[in-house]
Amino acid sequence: MVFITHDDCLKHKTGFRHPESAARLKKLLELGGRLEREGVVSLVEAPLADRGFIEELHDPGYVSEVLDFHGPGLKRLDSDTALSAGTPAAALRAVGAVVLGVDMVLDGDTDSAFCAVRPPGHHASRSKAKGFCFFNNVVLAAKHAAREYGVERIAILDFDAHHANGTEALLDGDASTLLCQTFQHPFYPFTGEASSKPTLVNVPLDAGAGSREFREAVEGRWLPALRSFKPEFILVSAGFDAHRDDPLSGLTFEDADYAWIGETIAAAAAELDVKTVSILEGGYNLDALARSAELYLRGF
Numbered sequence: 001m002v003f004i005t006h007d008d009c010l011k012h013k014t015g016f017r018h019p020e021s022a023a024r025l026k027k028l029l030e031l032g033g034r035l036e037r038e039g040v041v042s043l044v045e046a047p048l049a050d051r052g053f054i055e056e057l058h059d060p061g062y063v064s065e066v067l068d069f070h071g072p073g074l075k076r077l078d079s080d081t082a083l084s085a086g087t088p089a090a091a092l093r094a095v096g097a098v099v100l101g102v103d104m105v106l107d108g109d110t111d112s113a114f115c116a117v118r119p120p121g122h123h124a125s126r127s128k129a130k131g132f133c134f135f136n137n138v139v140l141a142a143k144h145a146a147r148e149y150g151v152e153r154i155a156i157l158d159f160d161a162h163h164a165n166g167t168e169a170l171l172d173g174d175a176s177t178l179l180c181q182t183f184q185h186p187f188y189p190f191t192g193e194a195s196s197k198p199t200l201v202n203v204p205l206d207a208g209a210g211s212r213e214f215r216e217a218v219e220g221r222w223l224p225a226l227r228s229f230k231p232e233f234i235l236v237s238a239g240f241d242a243h244r245d246d247p248l249s250g251l252t253f254e255d256a257d258y259a260w261i262g263e264t265i266a267a268a269a270a271e272l273d274v275k276t277v278s279i280l281e282g283g284y285n286l287d288a289l290a291r292s293a294e295l296y297l298r299g300f
């Protein structure tokens, strides 16, 4: 597995005591270094993404609003999402990481990639920042795989605690992409509803739901959908904020659930004979994030 990241992702500042802080990525950089020394992952530096590529998904005026911000201070785009002078470089490295991840797995350099990046992406829609997100990294990864490698069927799995409103809106029922999600509901961002369509499997979870409900959702809903859709490639929006120690959700996943979901996705990918790229989304208790991400990565 390759672990793709860049120090520029530390430069995105979010404001005093904001949960989506550079400290999250520092924890994961420590983890990546340790896992590399143990031979579990190879560290790879993320390149800068091409701005024109981002403009193929996001409105060019919005892309300019994000990438041409130079500070000083913070510019709020949403109640909890602000630009800083370091945001453009971080956002370009985040998209660059997922593009490189797709390239490395689809060129056959590795079976799986993990993109340890911030800002996250799954709440971002075509022309709107939301929920700490600016550009939708996972949908950009899907677009790159389709365009550059002719991948016709892609599955996106999202186990973050929050509904991926941006991902779902940007895909807009696209028949070439299966989106499977679990998320606390009703809860931020106050969108999303139960769905069992061939290309949209949404499993809302009540506050307090934990291992049992999560595993039932994945085994009973995600895996059958994956088997019938037969994706050629799997992307994962890997958010770790459904952990019981996380301050930003009321779900109660345990450390062991993250080992389990890593193993389960890796087994599904092996069964379907496809590669995976996982992309960091949420996870706001620093210790729980580091433990969960480590267990998840060791599952591959």
Ligand SMILES: [Zn+2]
Binding pocket: 160, 161, 162, 239, 241, 281, 282, 283
């Ligand atoms: Zn989240």
